[in-house]
Amino acid sequence: MEFRLIDRIRERTAQPRDDVRLGIGDDAALLAVPAGMELAVAVDTMVEGVHFLPGQAAFDLGWKSLAVNLSDLAAMGAEPAWALLALTLPTAQSAQARADFVDGFADGFAALAREHRVALVGGDTTGGPLAMSVTVHGFVPPGRALTRAGARPGDAVLVTGTLGDAVAALHLLRTETASGSDAPLLARMHRPTPRVAAGLALRGRAHACQDISDGLVADLGHICAASGVAAEIDADALPRSPALVARFGAAAARDFALDCGDDYELVFTAPEADVAGIVDALARLGCGATRIGRIVAGEGVRVRDADGHWLEPAHRGWDHFPT
Amino acid sequence: MEFRLIDRIRERTAQPRDDVRLGIGDDAALLAVPAGMELAVAVDTMVEGVHFLPGQAAFDLGWKSLAVNLSDLAAMGAEPAWALLALTLPTAQSAQARADFVDGFADGFAALAREHRVALVGGDTTGGPLAMSVTVHGFVPPGRALTRAGARPGDAVLVTGTLGDAVAALHLLRTETASGSDAPLLARMHRPTPRVAAGLALRGRAHACQDISDGLVADLGHICAASGVAAEIDADALPRSPALVARFGAAAARDFALDCGDDYELVFTAPEADVAGIVDALARLGCGATRIGRIVAGEGVRVRDADGHWLEPAHRGWDHFPT
Numbered sequence: 001m002e003f004r005l006i007d008r009i010r011e012r013t014a015q016p017r018d019d020v021r022l023g024i025g026d027d028a029a030l031l032a033v034p035a036g037m038e039l040a041v042a043v044d045t046m047v048e049g050v051h052f053l054p055g056q057a058a059f060d061l062g063w064k065s066l067a068v069n070l071s072d073l074a075a076m077g078a079e080p081a082w083a084l085l086a087l088t089l090p091t092a093q094s095a096q097a098r099a100d101f102v103d104g105f106a107d108g109f110a111a112l113a114r115e116h117r118v119a120l121v122g123g124d125t126t127g128g129p130l131a132m133s134v135t136v137h138g139f140v141p142p143g144r145a146l147t148r149a150g151a152r153p154g155d156a157v158l159v160t161g162t163l164g165d166a167v168a169a170l171h172l173l174r175t176e177t178a179s180g181s182d183a184p185l186l187a188r189m190h191r192p193t194p195r196v197a198a199g200l201a202l203r204g205r206a207h208a209c210q211d212i213s214d215g216l217v218a219d220l221g222h223i224c225a226a227s228g229v230a231a232e233i234d235a236d237a238l239p240r241s242p243a244l245v246a247r248f249g250a251a252a253a254r255d256f257a258l259d260c261g262d263d264y265e266l267v268f269t270a271p272e273a274d275v276a277g278i279v280d281a282l283a284r285l286g287c288g289a290t291r292i293g294r295i296v297a298g299e300g301v302r303v304r305d306a307d308g309h310w311l312e313p314a315h316r317g318w319d320h321f322p323t
Numbered sequence: 324m325e326f327r328l329i330d331r332i333r334e335r336t337a338q339p340r341d342d343v344r345l346g347i348g349d350d351a352a353l354l355a356v357p358a359g360m361e362l363a364v365a366v367d368t369m370v371e372g373v374h375f376l377p378g379q380a381a382f383d384l385g386w387k388s389l390a391v392n393l394s395d396l397a398a399m400g401a402e403p404a405w406a407l408l409a410l411t412l413p414t415a416q417s418a419q420a421r422a423d424f425v426d427g428f429a430d431g432f433a434a435l436a437r438e439h440r441v442a443l444v445g446g447d448t449t450g451g452p453l454a455m456s457v458t459v460h461g462f463v464p465p466g467r468a469l470t471r472a473g474a475r476p477g478d479a480v481l482v483t484g485t486l487g488d489a490v491a492a493l494h495l496l497r498t499e500t501a502s503g504s505d506a507p508l509l510a511r512m513h514r515p516t517p518r519v520a521a522g523l524a525l526r527g528r529a530h531a532c533q534d535i536s537d538g539l540v541a542d543l544g545h546i547c548a549a550s551g552v553a554a555e556i557d558a559d560a561l562p563r564s565p566a567l568v569a570r571f572g573a574a575a576a577r578d579f580a581l582d583c584g585d586d587y588e589l590v591f592t593a594p595e596a597d598v599a600g601i602v603d604a605l606a607r608l609g610c611g612a613t614r615i616g617r618i619v620a621g622e623g624v625r626v627r628d629a630d631g632h633w634l635e636p637a638h639r640g641w642d643h644f645p646t
Contacts, residue, residue: 021361025549026470027398027533028365030463033356038344041444042351043458045409047451075350086368086409086456121364124456128370133409133447133456135366140353147349210350226348 005102005125009085012106015119019081029121031082037139040078044068048130053173058101060190061132062108067192068213069136070116071264074199075211077146078138083113084122085134091127105132108191116196146202146209146268148226155207155269155295157231158278160195161287162241163216164256166263168248171256184243192264197285202268205278209268215261217301223269230298236306239290258303258311269295328425328448332408335429338442342404352444354405360462363401367391371453376496381424383513384455385431390515391536392459393439394587397522398534400469401461406436407445408457414450428455431514439519469525469532469591471549478530478592478618480554481601483518483610485564486539487579489586491571494579507566515587520608525591528601532591538584540624546592553621559629562613581626581634592618 010024022030033039046065048054066083073080087105089098102125113120118136165188172178178186195211202209208223216238220231238257245253265287270278275291282289303311333347345353356362369388371377389406396403410428412421425448436443441459488511495501501509518534525532531546539561543554561580568576588610593601598614605612626634 021465022468022470026472027395028363028401028459028461030399030468031362031364032465033362035358039354039356039362040351041354041405041407041458041460043407043409043445043447043456045411045447045449045456047411047449050449050451072350076353078351082364084364084366084458086366088368088370088454091373122366124366124368126368126370126373128373128454129452131411131451131454133366133368135364135407135458136351137364138351142344142355145345145353147345149349 006123008099008102009106009120009123012103013110013113013120015113015117017081017117017119020119020121023119023121024123031121034139036141038142038145040073040076040138040140040145041135042069042072043133043135044072045131045133057190058104059108062105063112063191065132065134066109066112066118067194068264069134070194070196071192071211071213073136073138074194074196075146075209075266076138076140077144077199077203077209078140079200080116080118080136080138080196082121082137083118083134085120085132086124088126088128088131090130144203146199146206148208148210148223151208151223151227151229151269151295153229153295153297154272156272156275156291157220157233157267157269157293157295158275158289158291159239159265159267160198160282160289161263161265162239162244163260163263163265164244164253165241166192167259167261168244168256170262182247185247189262192262194264195266195287198266198282198287201281201285205274206268206270209266212263212265212267213261215259216267217258217303220267221301223267224299224301229295231293231295231301233293233301233303235303235311237290237292329446331422331425332429332443332446335426336433336436336443338436338440340404340440340442343442343444346442346444347446354444357462359464361465361468363396363399363461363463363468364458365392365395366456366458367395368454368456380513381427382431385428386435386514388455388457389432389435389441390517391587392457393517393519394515394534394536396459396461397517397519398469398532398589399463400467400522400526400532401463402523403439403441403459403461403519405444405460406441406457408432408443408455409447411449411451411454413453467526469522469529471531471533471546474531474546474550474552474592474618476552476618476620477595479595479598479614480543480556480590480592480616480618481598481612481614482562482588482590483521483605483612484586484588485562485567486583486586486588487576488564488567489515490582490584491567491579493585505570508570512585515585517587518589518610521589521605521610524604524608525601528597529591529593532589535586535588535590536584538582539590540581540626543590544624546590547622547624552618554616554618554624556616556624556626558626558634560613560615
């Protein structure tokens with residue numbers, strides 16, 4: 001029953017916060033935004049067979065459904081606070097199977113929520129094809145948010161962490177070639193780490209920022225479009241994890257890194273003079289940052305290899321509705 | 324393509340508000356809650372085949388997906404402000420069919436949004452089974468929200484508007500007996516009117532309030548459970564529309580009114596001494612209010628007929644996951 005499922009989720013995700021005046025259990029939650037803060041709000045949906053493969057572990061789905069949303073807050077430089085969950089579950093399942101799924105999902109959601117002190121304040125459970133839509137709220141001081149508009153010619157382009165692990169993991173699953181030693185790659189796909197601390201550290205430093213969910217070229221392209229500039233990327237500069245290079249070799253790892261949707265790293269631009277300081281700061285946060293190119297006048301994103309040849313745009317990012 | 328669909332929706336739903344610092348088009352929206360106000364937030368999902376019949380008009384779906392959420396804000400006595408939309412669309416459709424659906428959906432959403440000055444500030448469009456999840460935000464002064472907890476023995480129980488039209492319309496559609504003269508009933512189902520003004524008028528007057536989406540007995544039952552009280556309802560006191568009585572007769576209309584999920588009226592409790600003033604105030608707002616029973620000590624909701632006989636609880640509300 002709807003109310004019992006919500007109760008299960010509420011119990012497993014309990015996260016006390018003084019700014020939650022009324023949580024799950026009424027027609028709406030009542031929340032208090034701290035004085036002087038603006039609210040950053042984002043929503044993202046995951047649908048079985050589109051955003052994840054059938055049979056994926058409930059824990060991972062709970063984790064990831066929150067992670068992809070916290071990644072949006074990270075990209076704005078916002079501090080996470082509250083989430084709402086709309087969960088659609090197949091009605092053909094037995095009540096026990098549904099309860100088991102909900103428990104696992106809530107545990108995965110809660111594991112990441114605890115790390116960021118996110119309170120689940122509302123939700124809706126309905127019957128239908130398996131899907132989950134999460135809305136997240138975060139705080140940011142007025143005028144301090146990171147947006148896509150603000151990149152300037154002369155800026156360096158940087159990314160956090162490493163690129164390509166998640167899309168390589170998807171490749172392994174689709175070709176049924178994953179083995180036990182691929183766990184680090186699979187973890188990047190199933191339990192991505194939203195770069196929340198990096199986003200906060202980039203306030204006042206990055207000119208423009210966005211998280212990478214559709215692919216480096218596609219998402220950096222959004223920054224370029226919003227800022228009225230172009231970007232040039234050095235393919236060989238893309239940071240790749242030791243696990244990725246060991247598994248596929250440097251060349252294939254580069255292609256995965258270019259095609260890197262689903263890693264949920266941040267791509268951002270900053271003045272060249274600030275690059276060293278940013279790299280130091282993000283290294284201290286554990287995710288690191290790598291300079292991968294520069295912003296120039298013009299439009300679009302171009303990628304060149306080590307010999308200076310421009311690569312064909314084979315990787316344009318994920319498009320649900322190709323036209 | 325995702326961004327073009329969102330652009331279509333953005334253009335058709337444009338609603339300028341000073342408190343929207345950054346709307347659709349970045350990783351998150353940036354919003355400013357007015358000083359001294361708390362935020363009320365709710366989410367509701369509609370899934371094809373579960374919450375609406377296949378083939379329903381896109382305009383009506385756009386309207387209703389917002390209406391059911393504004394109804395939650397109304398039940399809290401909150402003033403609507405912002406919405407986010409997660410829209411999942413079948414990928415098998417042609418691009419033209421998808422664009423037509425999105426245009427109609429956005430127009431229906433916008434028609435109701437304009438009435439309440441609601442700005443669509445964010446969204447996500449994905450491929451998958453047709454479904455829509457809307458998150459709404461509203462404002463309420465601290466301590467002034469209407470909740471489910473607060474009903475007291477001795478309170479009168481009232482409802483806004485009339486009950487039963489929407490469930491009667493669903494009956495007509497399921498039995499394929501709807502005719503042109505049933506348009507008023509069908510409109511109640513397809514384009515419900517959220518009782519936002521009534522909710523605002525009930526601040527400081529109602530002890531407890533909730534909107535009716537699952538059925539009168541089920542939803543009033545939530546008030547009773549949250550307040551630790553019981554309710555006694557007089558079935559013959561339930562307000563029924565002239566259209567409903569004309570179509571089905573007084574007795575069947577009473578059964579539809581008891582079974583009244585999907586009307587999105589408010590059920591609330593208030594001191595007996597305030598009933599006349601509340602009825603006057605809500606009559607001036609156009610929706611009216613009717614006293615249908617009383618709160619007593621105990622638990623649960625009982626319904627009696629004109630002869631004072633207690634009715635069997637045949638109508639317990641919609642349950643997606645019966646156990």
